[in-house]
Amino acid sequence: MSITDWFRAREDKRYTPVNGAGPKADVPEGVWTTCDSCKRIIYEGELAASMRVCPYCGHHFPVPAHERIAQLVDEGSLEEFGAGITSSDPLEFVAAKSYVQSVSSAKEKSGLEEAVVTGRATIGGHPVIVAVMDFSFVGASMGSAVGEKITRAFEIAVSERRGIVFAIASGGARMQEGMLSLMQMAKTAAAAKRYRAEGLPYIAVLTNPTTGGVTASFATLADIIFAEPGALVGFAGPRLVEQATRQKLPKDFQSAEFLLDHGLVDDVVARGGLRERVSLVLDYLMRPGGAA
Numbered sequence: 001m002s003i004t005d006w007f008r009a010r011e012d013k014r015y016t017p018v019n020g021a022g023p024k025a026d027v028p029e030g031v032w033t034t035c036d037s038c039k040r041i042i043y044e045g046e047l048a049a050s051m052r053v054c055p056y057c058g059h060h061f062p063v064p065a066h067e068r069i070a071q072l073v074d075e076g077s078l079e080e081f082g083a084g085i086t087s088s089d090p091l092e093f094v095a096a097k098s099y100v101q102s103v104s105s106a107k108e109k110s111g112l113e114e115a116v117v118t119g120r121a122t123i124g125g126h127p128v129i130v131a132v133m134d135f136s137f138v139g140a141s142m143g144s145a146v147g148e149k150i151t152r153a154f155e156i157a158v159s160e161r162r163g164i165v166f167a168i169a170s171g172g173a174r175m176q177e178g179m180l181s182l183m184q185m186a187k188t189a190a191a192a193k194r195y196r197a198e199g200l201p202y203i204a205v206l207t208n209p210t211t212g213g214v215t216a217s218f219a220t221l222a223d224i225i226f227a228e229p230g231a232l233v234g235f236a237g238p239r240l241v242e243q244a245t246r247q248k249l250p251k252d253f254q255s256a257e258f259l260l261d262h263g264l265v266d267d268v269v270a271r272g273g274l275r276e277r278v279s280l281v282l283d284y285l286m287r288p289g290g291a292a
């Protein structure tokens with residue numbers, strides 16, 4: 001390299017963006033999204049077309065409930081039930097804002113009545129009950145309404161001999177409802193047990209994040225547990241576990257991949273292949289077009 005080339009290369013380098021971080025763009029909100037993982041800026045339309053998976057690094061973004069349903073079930077097959085079930089405010093709970101206010105602003109923002117959407121649908125032609133949780137609704141925490149909808153999902157699946165496919169996300173129990181929220185763990189776990197006694201298949205897809213009382217109840221009682229890449233799945237957060245056990249935790253503790261290596265998760269499946277994989281499992285476990 002000549003000395004002039006060396007100076008030119010040095011000059012070019014000076015203007016190369018560091019770590020591909022990309023320019024800081026002054027763009028209207030809602031049109032562009034910054035990837036939480038690689039920090040690249042993605043056009044919202046491109047993100048919607050890629051099932052909310054970053055086209056650069058494969059990071060899986062959260063998916064609103066109805067978008068998830070469209071990704072997962074046969075087109076137009078959803079027949080929602082329990083849409084009118086909403087939580088009450090038994091403790092008249094007030095923190096930074098009242099529980100009633102939190103729920104009503106969540107309803108307004110998400111267009112949902114609760115943190116889970118339940119319904120009858122078909123996947124690959126198999127009759128199933130689906131429940132899809134939406135993390136944007138009070139952290140998809142499980143209060144009495146979520147617990148009741150999940151329980152009904154199991155009960156209807158038993159009476160109609162349907163498979164179950166749940167796409168789960170949750171910050172845990174909805175502590176604003178106190179004991180009523182914690183009771184949902186026992187209630188949903190009992191419903192899952194009655195369902196499983198029927199020999200019908202229960203497939204859970206754990207998405208980022210699945211934690212707390214939901215992990216500790218129905219989410220991990222499935223026959224087949226899939227998780228999305230990079231999903232955080234655990235009970236308590238890593239810092240709390242570290243304090244309680246007084247041990248240094250392994251890297252990527254509570255990630256989907258770590259839990260696959262340790263046997264809690266059956267497979268890590270990228271969102272693009274999820275419908276096909278769930279459909280394949282239903283082919284194995286259910287009679288064509290009918291019950292197990």
Ligand SMILES: [Zn+2]
Binds near residue numbers: 035038055059
């Ligand atoms: Zn990315």
